[in-house]
Amino acid sequence: xxxxxxxxxxxxxxxxxxxxxxxxxxxxxxxxxxxxxxxxxxxxxxxxxxxxxxxxxxxxxxxxxxxxxxxxxxxxxxxxxxxxxxxxxxxxxxxxxxxxxxxxxxxxxxxxxxxxxxxxxxxxxxxxxxxxxxxxxxxxxxxxxxxxxxxxxxxxxxxxxxxxxxxxxxxxxxxxxxxxxxxxxxxxxxxxxxxxxxxxxxxxxxxxxxxxxxxxxxxxxxxxxxxxxxxxxxxxxxxxxxxxxxxxxxxxxxxxxxxxxxxxxxxxxxxxxxxxxxxxxxxxxxxxxxxxxxxxxxxxxxxxxxxxxxxxxxxxxxxxxxxxxxxxxxxxxxxxxxxxxxxxxxxxxxxxxxxxxxxxxxxxxxxxxxxxxxxxxxxxxxxxxxxxxxxxxxxxxxxxxxxxxxxxxxxxxxxxxxxxxxxxxxxxxx
Amino acid sequence: xxxxxxxxxxxxxxxxxxxxxxxxxxxxxxxxxxxxxxxxxxxxxxxxxxxxxxxxxxxxxxxxxxxxxxxxxxxxxxxxxxxxxxxxxxxxxxxxxxxxxxxxxxxxxxxxxxxxxxxxxxxxxxxxxxxxxxxxxxxxxxxxxxxxxxxxxxxxxxxxxxxxxxxxxxxxxxxxxxxxxxxxxxxxxxxxxxxxxxxxxxxxxxxxxxxxxxxxxxxxxxxxxxxxxxxxxxxxxxxxxxxxxxxxxxxxxxxxxxxxxxxxxxxxxxxxxxxxxxxxxxxxxxxxxxxxxxxxxxxxxxxxxxxxxxxxxxxxxxxxxxxxxxxxxxxxxxxxxxxxxxxxxxxxxxxxxxxxxxxxxxxxxxxxxxxxxxxxxxxxxxxxxxxxxxxxxxxxxxxxxxxxxxxxxxxxxxxxxxxxxxxxxxxxxx
Numbered sequence: 018x019x020x021x022x023x024x025x026x027x028x029x030x031x032x033x034x035x036x037x038x039x040x041x042x043x044x045x046x047x048x049x050x051x052x053x054x055x056x057x058x059x060x061x062x063x064x065x066x067x068x069x070x071x072x073x074x075x076x077x078x079x080x081x082x083x084x085x086x087x088x089x090x091x092x093x094x095x096x097x098x099x100x101x102x103x104x105x106x107x108x109x110x111x112x113x114x115x116x117x118x119x120x121x122x123x124x125x126x127x128x129x130x131x132x133x134x135x136x137x138x139x140x141x142x143x144x145x146x147x148x149x150x151x152x153x154x155x156x157x158x159x160x161x162x163x164x165x166x167x168x169x170x171x172x173x174x175x176x177x178x179x180x181x182x183x184x185x186x187x188x189x190x191x192x193x194x195x196x197x198x199x200x201x202x203x204x205x206x207x208x209x210x211x212x213x214x215x216x217x218x219x220x221x222x223x224x225x226x227x228x229x230x231x232x233x234x235x236x237x238x239x240x241x242x243x244x245x246x247x248x249x250x251x252x253x254x255x256x257x258x259x260x261x262x263x264x265x266x267x268x269x270x271x272x273x274x275x276x277x278x279x280x281x282x283x284x285x286x287x288x289x290x291x292x293x294x295x296x297x298x299x300x301x302x303x304x305x306x307x308x309x310x311x312x313x314x315x316x317x318x319x320x321x322x323x324x325x326x327x328x329x330x331x332x333x334x335x336x337x338x339x340x341x342x343x344x345x346x347x348x349x350x351x352x353x354x355x356x357x358x359x360x361x362x363x364x365x366x367x368x369x370x371x372x373x374x375x376x377x378x379x380x381x382x383x384x385x386x387x388x389x390x391x392x393x394x395x396x397x398x399x400x401x402x403x404x405x406x407x408x409x410x411x412x413x414x415x416x417x418x419x420x421x422x423x424x425x426x427x428x429x430x431x432x433x434x435x436x437x438x439x440x441x442x443x444x445x446x447x
Numbered sequence: 448x449x450x451x452x453x454x455x456x457x458x459x460x461x462x463x464x465x466x467x468x469x470x471x472x473x474x475x476x477x478x479x480x481x482x483x484x485x486x487x488x489x490x491x492x493x494x495x496x497x498x499x500x501x502x503x504x505x506x507x508x509x510x511x512x513x514x515x516x517x518x519x520x521x522x523x524x525x526x527x528x529x530x531x532x533x534x535x536x537x538x539x540x541x542x543x544x545x546x547x548x549x550x551x552x553x554x555x556x557x558x559x560x561x562x563x564x565x566x567x568x569x570x571x572x573x574x575x576x577x578x579x580x581x582x583x584x585x586x587x588x589x590x591x592x593x594x595x596x597x598x599x600x601x602x603x604x605x606x607x608x609x610x611x612x613x614x615x616x617x618x619x620x621x622x623x624x625x626x627x628x629x630x631x632x633x634x635x636x637x638x639x640x641x642x643x644x645x646x647x648x649x650x651x652x653x654x655x656x657x658x659x660x661x662x663x664x665x666x667x668x669x670x671x672x673x674x675x676x677x678x679x680x681x682x683x684x685x686x687x688x689x690x691x692x693x694x695x696x697x698x699x700x701x702x703x704x705x706x707x708x709x710x711x712x713x714x715x716x717x718x719x720x721x722x723x724x725x726x727x728x729x730x731x732x733x734x735x736x737x738x739x740x741x742x743x744x745x746x747x748x749x750x751x752x753x754x755x756x757x758x759x760x761x762x763x764x765x766x767x768x769x770x771x772x773x774x775x776x777x778x779x780x781x782x783x784x785x786x787x788x789x790x791x792x793x794x795x796x797x798x799x800x801x802x803x804x805x806x807x808x809x810x811x812x813x814x815x816x817x818x819x820x821x822x823x824x825x826x827x828x829x830x831x832x833x834x835x836x837x838x839x840x841x842x843x844x845x846x847x848x849x850x851x852x853x854x855x856x857x858x859x860x861x862x863x864x865x866x867x868x869x870x871x872x873x874x875x876x877x
Contacts, residue, residue: 018528023511374785376476376794376845422845424855426509433510437793444791445507446514446527447537 020096021256023445024433028258033344033439035259035304036295037431039092040331041085041270042313043350044366044415046357048321053312053356054367055414056321057328061335062348062369066413069346070375072423073365073415074431076352082363088351089273093253093306094432102276103188103245108178110272114170116247121186121215123244125169125177126194127151127236130227135198139175140236151236152177159225162218179222179241187212188246193223195240202227202238219244252278253304257436262298264291265308274306292334299341303439316354324356345438346371347431348413365425367418372438376422450526451686453875454863458688463774463869465689465734466725467861469522470761471515471700472743473780474796474845476787478751483742483786484797485844486751487758491765492778492799496843500805502853503795503845504861506782512793518781519703523683523736524862532706533618533675539608540702544600546677551616551645553674555599555607556624557581557666560657565628569605570666581666582607589655592648609652609671617642618676623653625670632657632668649674682708683734687866692728694721695738704736722764729771733869746784754786775868776801777861778843795855797848802868806852 018026045052076083076091077098086107087097102110105122116122127148129137143151152171159167165183172178189209195201204223207216223239230237253261255278263274263281271281280302284294291307299305309331315324339346346369353364409416419425423434436442448456475482506513506521507528516537517527532540535552546552557578559567573581582601589597595613602608619638625631634653637646653669660667683691685708693704693711701711710732714724721737729735739761745754769776780796839846849855853864866872 018531020508020528023528027511374476374788374792374794376482376849420850422503422849424503424849426855430509433508434793435510437510437512442510442512442793444512444514446517446532447534 021251024094024256027443027445028256028436029441029443030258030303031439031441033303033441034299034341035345035435035439036338036341036343036347037092037304037306037435038309038338038346038348039089039306040309040312040328040348040350042316042352042354042361043328044353044355044362044364045316045324046353046355046362046364048357051409052415053316053321053324054328055409055412055416057325057332059328059332059413061332061339062413063411065335065339065348065371066369066417067411068377069369069371070377070423071413071418071421072368072370073418073421073425074349074368074428075363075365075425076428078427079365080363082361083352084361085269085351086273088428089270090250090277091428092349092351092431093277094256094429095250095277096429100248100250102248102273104243105178105188105245106247107245107269108243109170109180110276111269112170112172112178113268113271114168114178114180116180117182118247118249119184119186120180120182120247121188121244122178122180122247123219123241125179125242126240127175127177128238128240129235130202130238133201135195135200135202135238135240137235138198138240142174143236145171145173147236148172148174148177151230151233155226155229158229159222162221162225165218167222175236181215181218181222185211185214186246187215188244190216190219190244192243193219193241205241205244248276250277254278257432257441259304259441260302261304261306262302263306263308264294265306265310266291267308267310270308270310279306288330288334292337295338296341312350313354316356317360319356319359321356324354344372345435347435349428349431351428364415366428367413367415368421368423368431369413369418370423370434370438374438451681454524454686457873457875458686458866459871459873460688460733461869461871463733463871464729464771465775465865465869466768466771466773466777467522467734467736467865468739468768468776468778469519469736470739470742470758470778470780472746472782472784472791473758474783474785474792474794475746475754476783476785476792476794478787481839482845483746483751483754484758485839485842485846487755487762489758489762489843491762491769492843493841495765495769495778495801496799496847497841498807499799499801500807500853501843501848501851502798502800503848503851503855504779504798504858505793505795505855506858508857509795510793512791513782514791515699515781516703518858519700520680520707521858522779522781522861523707524686524859525680525707526859530678530680532678532703534673535608535618535675536677537675537699538673539600539610540706541699542600542602542608543698543701544598544608544610546610547612548677548679549614549616550610550612550677551618551674552608552610552677553649553671555609555672556670557605557607558668558670559665560632560668563631565625565630565632565668565670567665568628568670572604573666575601575603577666578602578604578607581660581663585656585659588659589652592651592655595648597652605666607669611645611648611652615644616676617645618674620646620649620674622673623649623671635671635674678706680707684708687862687871689734689871690732691734691736692732693736693738694724695736695740696721697738697740700738700740709736718760718764722767725768726771742780743784746786747790749786749789751786754784774802775865777865779861781858794845796858797843797845798851798853798861799843799848800853800864800868804868
């Protein structure tokens with residue numbers, strides 16, 4: 018029996034509520050002996066950690082640095098190596114473009130064609146405003162090719178996203194990109210017979226765009242890279258019988274949540290707004306994914322201090338979340354984004370799991386819980402011995418998580434562990 | 448190379464002895480800060496733990512609560528998702544019915560048919576004694592259908608097990624159970640062409656039973672659920688070249704041991720009896736599986752104190768086992784059965800592995816090895832402070848195992864670890 022069949026077989030519905038709180042890029046690397054999370058003053062998280070199961074989770078596998086797509090799929094309980102989200106689709110999700118199971122999306126560049134050769138692969142990095150004009154112009158003129166709907170969306174500078182929507186589209190196409198200047202326009206080629214029609218439509222689009230933009234130097238042709246079909250992924254309701262909702266601000270995370278069948282709730286942009294949304298809709302779902310973005314953004318910028326601040330801001334809102342008394346609560350990251358590395362990394366993410374059925378590890382301070390002096394401290398004026406416990410051992414952070422009862426595990430197992438702790442899994446086998 | 452191919456390729460025979468001591472449902476959850484195992488006074492296990500490798504093992508995967516079948520397969524080194532043991536076969540094993548590779552077994556209910564409709568799916572829960580009468584009566588009258596041997600076994604009240612044994616039987620059948628009262632008898636249907644003949648035989652059995660019991664209200668028909676073929680599993684000798692024996696009291700565990708080719712040794716019912724059997728037959732095998740059932744039984748009953756008592760009883764017999772000086776010894780559970788949950792759970796099982804080649808973790812007391820006194824010890828005659836380490840850190844239990852050198856791992860790896868420590872695995876690759 019495969020993993021997903023197992024989940025389908027043993028999942029049951031009940032009224033217990035599960036919260037998955039994701040601080041994007043939470044994990045870090047130490048500066049002066051402490052990571053971002055360990056540097057942050059987080060009294061509420063620390064108290065919670067002392068009463069929770071802790072561990073470290075690998076988003077994909079040890080040593081693998083994930084993008085946001087696979088990292089989130091894993092946290093949602095899916096094998097991220099099984100369901101690949103192609104670049105074009107992720108790009109579309111990232112800017113909030115509506116795509117569906119009939120869509121193929123691809124990233125585009127406006128480019129310059131002179132004397133039948135590509136002379137600039139980025140059309141001189143035209144201003145974004147110019148890009149918007151071109152996309153509006155083209156949008157009026159190219160709406161359908163054969164029976165396929167054509168939509169164009171502006172990105173920054175020379176970038177755009179092309180979405181084709183229709184029956185029987187296929188993404189097994191080579192990039193329509195010569196990959197160097199001085200070469201002619203390159204058309205897409207089908208890598209599989211099933212993609213021949215899609216290749217023809219794509220290539221007709223390239224020709225139509227060229228015809229419409231003839232004379233519009235420097236943007237008079239395009240390159241298309243990363244054709245991707247909307248991946249067909251069983252929903253969280255299919256796999257786990259969950260009624261799941263996402264409270265996320267950024268389009269990509271909303272898109273990823275929609276990909277696995279979550280309802281995406283309207284929310285304001287601050288953590289306070291997100292908590293308010295959670296409170297308002299708490300009765301309506303049994304699983305909530307709350308996504309805090311800024312930890313990752315500041316990590317990517319290499320701004321240790323501001324990443325610390327976002328964690329501290331989250332900590333201030335934790336009591337309001339705990340007041341909802343969720344049955345199972347997880348606080349974690351989708352991956353690490355150490356400020357010292359200015360980017361995603363492979364380091365496993367701290368995980369805190371709170372449940373009525375947990376096996377808490379005694380905190381470090383309890384482990385070294387007492388020691389007798391020869392005479393009671395101060396009774397005869399003599400100094401008494403003193404054990405110094407490393408403060409990190411009892412704080413929510415990478416150090417404490419590395420010693421936690423959950424050990425090191427795969428992020429794919431976060432959701433199954435939540436399901437178990439919410440008593441939403443039946444016994445497997447007799 | 449697949450896992451089982453690897454084992455076959457690298458396993459070698461030698462004279463080293465391995466003991467796998469399974470306390471069923473050993474793992475627990477804390478009451479007043481200590482689990483059942485941590486509450487038990489187990490001086491012998493604690494001493495052994497201080498000289499062993501410790502860890503926690505997941506029977507199937509994180510979050511998955513296993514039944515006894517898959518949990519034991521995993522401990523025997525098999526992938527429990529690869530070899531499923533169907534309900535009917537497990538039921539047959541559970542009551543000690545002989546089944547073999549030509550058998551299909553299914554659970555049955557005596558039921559009541561009135562005016563062509565099922566009016567009671569349990570025949571008014573007839574007394575077990577009445578059940579025995581009916582089964583004896585039917586056993587004389589229905590012994591063969593076509594060339595297939597038919598055997599019936601009484602369970603409690605209205606329950607029985609039907610075993611069909613013959614060539615080419617197939618278990619891909621729908622349940623012969625309308626699943627509600629007020630409906631007519633439902634016949635089994637083949638879900639695959641290969642099962643058509645088995646369906647016909649099953650349905651002829653239903654008709655024959657009905658004819659024989661006509662007028663025997665309230666038990667005049669039957670329902671059949673969970674058709675299962677005896678699973679074909681490579682033996683432990685095939686995979687690991689082991690001569691393996693089981694010392695178990697309860698039929699299901701004897702059956703599971705037989706399923707993987709172990710010899711099942713005759714033994715008395717107490718732990719003392721089981722140890723005596725081990726001593727007597729110690730020369731004859733290189734692997735022993737000793738199964739203690741009552742830890743699980745009391746856990747299922749929610750009786751924390753009596754589960755503790757069984758663990759303490761086992762501890763008293765441990766020295767007699769150690770006197771045999773096995774080369775590799777594992778003490779573990781097949782899964783957790785926390786008394787607080789009154790049932791199996793997903794929590795990983797404590798594992799203790801003793802071998803001459805182990806990497807022991809320093810006991811906690813050694814880790815907290817220094818502390819400053821106000822003045823050096825004895826320099827001015829004053830007593831120095833003394834560190835008391837929380838007793839759980841050095842006791843065999845979930846807390847110590849969570850910090851053990853083996854970490855969190857899958858129970859499928861217990862047997863490979865034993866093989867390695869017994870030097871029964873060759874190097875893989877050059």
